[in-house]
Amino acid sequence: MTHHPHPDAPGMTVSCAVITVSDTRTRDTDRSGQLIQQLLSETGHTIGFYTLVKDEPDQIRSQMQTLSDRSDLDALIFNGGTGIAPRDTTYDAIEGLLEKTLPGFGEIFRTLSYAEIGSRAIASRAIAGVYRGKLIFSVPGSSNAVKLVLETLILPELVHLVSQLRGS
Template identity: 45%
Template sequence: MAHVHADAPFVPLNIAVLTVSDTRGFDRDGSGDLLCARLIEAGHWLGDRRIVPDDIYRIRAVVSEWIARDGIHAVLVNGGTGFTPRDTTPEALAPLFDKAIEGFGELFRQISYADIGASTIQSRAIGGVANRTLVFALPGSPKACATAWDGILVSQLDARTRPCNFVAMVRPDASPCASRQPATPPAAAEPQT
């Protein structure tokens, strides 16, 4: 049973990209470049782009600013999802989530398994919804960002994806999935005369 109508239109999102790195600048930000190119190619808008060091409070400050902004619908964070002492992106983002999207990290690791085997367990990719803004944390490599975008995000950020997608959660003007619409009460019976 399809929840999204077959004729649903594409609804562009305003997406911000944050690269978390102690060493990269915009001249060497392959992952940020890839995400920006992919989202624009898909028909979305680049709402903002920044680079911050691996610092829990600086990451949280930028993402907090974006989720408080009405015009940002989604945030893609790349970097800082591993297990080194400096990898703090999940810890920075998780307290901001109103709801975690557990399936994002699970599916990312499942897809990654085909490429990198059991090493995928070292990825702490996470996703969540914060103030009606989608937030996804991806590993910092361009290949991992491509895996996340091509295998998950491109379809879930497209209002035409059936049976359901995330667009109606962040764009009130988008048609919601049928499963997220309130049930219509049955019509009252006409009184018998």
Template identity: 45%
Template sequence: MSATTEFVSLNIAVLTVSDTRNFENDTSGQALVNALEETGHQLIDRKLVPDDIYQMRAVVSQWIANPEVQAVIVTGGTGFTDRDSTPEALTPLFDKEVKGFGELFRQVSYDEIGSSTIQSRAFAGLANKTVIFCLPGSTGACRTGWNKIIKEQLDSTHRPCNFVGLLMGNQHNPTEVVKPYCGPRG
């Protein structure tokens, strides 16, 4: 299967990690839902859990075990308070880390919040052909992460590279290996 020039709609799950928010005041999770739907993707599930390692792992484990979920976006729990434990909860689930995601997120955030960006432990990884992006809990951080990084990486038409080939690769033919499109470098 070659790289597609047509947009492929993905099934995306959104998890908000917070001890204080509920669905009525979860502006960060709602911003992500709005953004992914406006882009043409489908919200397959949305949950809100407290800052608890085992509740986070349980929800994300169910999603990565579900072949209908191609991407997960998590907001919250990436700071340095005693209750911020999203990296500790989810990195053990990864088959591979997407090391550049956190670095790039902090780089683009620097233009918006200056050196305060070092207090973000944003990160991403792949687990069972599902990409997982973990963002800070602020609505601004979610918009930045989506608009400046995630949106393009979940867009099958984005060049030179995107994750869609990895996420959709074996869905139609389990023996076919599909790699993400990384076109010629100029």
């Protein structure tokens, strides 16, 4: 059940960038990136940019900085690289740049994940926050995790959070 203490702006469309962080996926095999785009589109939001980047901190930071300068984007959704394996660097690249964090995002996501996958949820370093006036989400790369986080956290709050950033 989703609770909305304040109504969202009616008909507001959020323009999102979808960035898949992976050393192995291609546009054809990026099921999670495709799923994020599909779920956003189905709920009336737009995809202003989509790409894949290698799990290299400099490439991830560069992508975040470049996209945050674009006036046509409201939110950036990164997927992949949030675990603790040596090549999982998304959290490390993004966390240090965030000007504000939304600690509840990662906490609630891990709680929801725990209900689905058990104690392995502790390895997820999902994070959300604000950078240069843009909403930033970094989520695991598995399609099940993407579906869970989009449907239960990101989509229900996307309009509200972007409205707050815009001061409306």
